[in-house]
Amino acid sequence: MSPAVLFSDLTFAWPDGEPVFNGLDLVVGPGRTALVGANGSGKSTLLRLVTGALTPTRGTVRVEGVLGYLPQDLTLDAERTVDDVLGIAHTRRAVAAIERGGTDPELYSTVGDDWDVDDRTHETLDRLGLGHVGLDRPVGTLSGGEAVLLGLAGQLLRRPGVLLLDEPTNNLDRAARDRLYETVAAWSGVLLAISHDRELLELVDQVADLRDGAVRLFGGTFSEYESVLAVEQEAAQRAVRVAESDVRRQKRELVDAHVKLARRVRYGQKMWDNKREPKAVMAERKRQAQVSAGKHRGLHEDRLAGARERLTSAEEAVRDDATIRVDLPATAVPAARRVLSVREVALRGGARLSLDVYGPERIALVGANGAGKTTLLSAIAGRVPEFAGTIDVPVPVRLLPQRLDVLDDELSIVANVRRLAPAAGDNAIRARLARFLFRGARAEQEVGTLSGGERFRATLAALLLAEPAPQLLLLDEPTNNLDLASARQLSEALAAYQGALVVASHDLPFLRTLGITRWLRLDGVLRDGSP
Template sequence: MTHKTPQILINHLNYATASGKPLFQGLSLFLGNERTGIVGRNGIGKSSLLKLIAGELSPVSGSIQVQGTLGYCPQIFQPAETVTVSELLNVRQKIEALTRIENGSTNDADFLAVGDDWTLHGRVMQQLSAFGLAHLALDQPVHCLSGGEKTRLLLCRALNTDADYLILDEPTNNLDMDARRHLYQRISQWEKGMLIVSHDRVLLNLMQHIIELNTLGMTQYGGNFDHYQEQKALLQSAREHEAADARKTLAKTSAALQLARERAEQKRARGRRLFTTGKIDRLFANSKKGRSERTQGRMARQKESLTHIAEQRLEQARANIEITREIQLNLQESCIPNGKILLEIKELSFSYDKEQPVIHQFNLHLAGPERIALIGRNGSGKTTLVKLILGELEAEAGKIYLGTDHISYLDQNAASLDPELSILDNFLAVNPDATTLDAYAALATFLFRNTAAQRLVKHLSGGEKLRAELACTLLSRQPPRLLILDEPTNHLDLESLASVESALKDFQGAIIAISHDEKFLHNINITRLIYAPFTHT
């Protein structure tokens, strides 16, 4: 039997959301046996495309043909209450048979179920451990796990499947650095088809092909993410040059038409003067006038046709340019002296369970505009340390000295914003001394222009919420001297990531960041890494 190469063929796909918003119109795409990354703004339809391929959504028209078996790992997963870890990993029967044999069973059915797979339990636990799930019991119900644990469990299942094509939706969300590095290694070794939606630039650099979904449709790029950025920049530059040339052509055509009109008017004026002075008779004047009008009419039609062509060319050139905007800030007010002590932690200890301290005799010194990152596995105490600094938890021992009252805490949920209020009203609530005009100007700097500032926070995407929170925080009359970020990049698209990184580069205060995104930490100029567990240093 001939083995068929895994592939996905999408032909003239049309799909709209439940509200009627069209996401795909006539989309055609071929995906072969390679690693493909999908990028694009939030809301553009990336996750919907994966769901359509996986069969969770149905297109309005068009077709999707999948050759081979699919392994799908969605962002949000809600299993039935009875599904256990071993069931989700498709090893329940063998594990139970192994357990019965270990307990003395001599039943042939158990030995038949196990076959030669006597090391299965150890392999499964090793796979779980690689994703920080060694604490899970195989008979534990999946619905009791956290969202992050469910995601990691699905990844564990997907990467240990025999599927011909893997489909992963934002797989590095909720993964710590160790788990991410394990995922990177497994993906780099994957030799079958793979389709990934992600904003993780390290992961995207492992791809062999990038597809960008944008307001203009779809654009495909060969190579990894770095190559995609280079090619996109060249394409954008070429389109902008084309638009500039089209504008010049239109200007020249319009100028030529105007000049022709002026010359025609000059000839008509000269003819009128010759007639009034009696140098030509009425018959000759009418004949000359008729020829002139016919000539001018023909020339005008030609010029207008050229103008129409030039206008169409300019319109098409403009339509080919995707509008992107950058945040540019002047945050001089956030500047602090190099020697200014902002945070001093001495012999800090804390535990939820006295048998297992989370933080033990920990010391930390932060002065001036230094930028540090708290690094460690999920559950290793990073957020606990932040809560101690903010005074939300009380230390068992040790001291925390804060050298400033101007501290802001931002997380992926934008908890400081009132979801029932508009962005504008949130800004005014945080900055009661600001005028409405001040608020509009500040929010426009963060790309919330005009009516966009009046949108309710509860209707914003994750990236928009963080951008709004940064606007309310950084552009206040008393901006923070110390900014604490807790996993701010989860669920952000690449454009939002770039906006956030740009804003944080302009910030001149100190930063404490919790993040597993190494590229993000590099781009915001983190200078020191503090590793958990936080013990005596």
């Protein structure tokens, strides 16, 4: 059979009974498929069901072909060698033993037909920009981006027919991303990728939209998917407006019916009081009027109920991608005010960096992995001491780090914000958190139980609501692990932020949404650079 992933009546629920999928039927065949959906919708869970890391509650998942999987959080033992991570260490040792004269049949069994293992491995590493990495080198000496590409190389060497990628561009610099894009574009088997990276999403053949435990397939790239979805949502919004109008009309007609019936009752009572007709005739007319009134009232009530059902159905077709609202006038900075001064700071590699930031500048900090972007931001925020030089930050500053380790997992969202804004009242904190989509009981949720996107949103809320309000905000790879809706919410929130912004990111489409005023490239020295 051709390589494929087949889901049949797939049902899965967490141990606490929370359902994720219920009777999912889906076939993913050859081609490049993007799996999209909100954080917490079950994308990574679906991949883990494919790999067998999770077991379905009911139904089956079947993989036709060799399976390769690059997880979102790739953890490698720093002491392992490169060839061990690639899964070729035993084969290489067996080839070397045979070349030294070894005749043990087990050596030949280990090698099989893979006599060119070294050549094939070097060819794969070269294609991914890792040609400089020796096979005997410890993994701990590699950068985070190199480790991700090494993990991908290990999967490619297995010659999989089905390849699963979970946020593969996280931690990759520009050059590494380009190599990954080339690999995806050339893929001929089944590829199922979870990603927020729009450039990668433009390389796919179809989009699988995961929503409310169901998957809907759209042919084409992500832009084509968005176009189709936009047309559908416009039609859904029109349907809601028509249904709302119908509900209002049915309410008016029901009121009019009640008024007419009340008039009939008053007229009948008047006739009864005046005794103008025989008592039996009037009693029969009264009975018939009551029956007619009941039917008339029931007809209009049924029509109103039907209109409300149509409105509910129309509303369900409209996606509720809520928007973060930020209104923080205290973060505003005058154009001439200096908010940051860096003088001859020596960071990783011995480079000496100088930088001045004035007013509400929006600076993109770009450069290869290992160039020192994270170190520079941490030094500005006072998290790590610089090796030499001076850093002066005359305004309140906050850092949103990659690891999102700002909050206490055992405290609620409200309690975490209260730690950073002790003078703010509980009602004020809750009102502000509502603008970040944490309303009512959701604001009491412990941070340790939040999904990745929720944790990011809570961390951003805590930093922006801190007292004093930050007039310089530092963001380190903020879109890592964010779904596309969350990334859009972040860019909308930052659009309303009135302070200075320094963002380190490899996500160029996201950076272009922020209204960047200066692009700075960190390549051993800090200099003006283009994306």
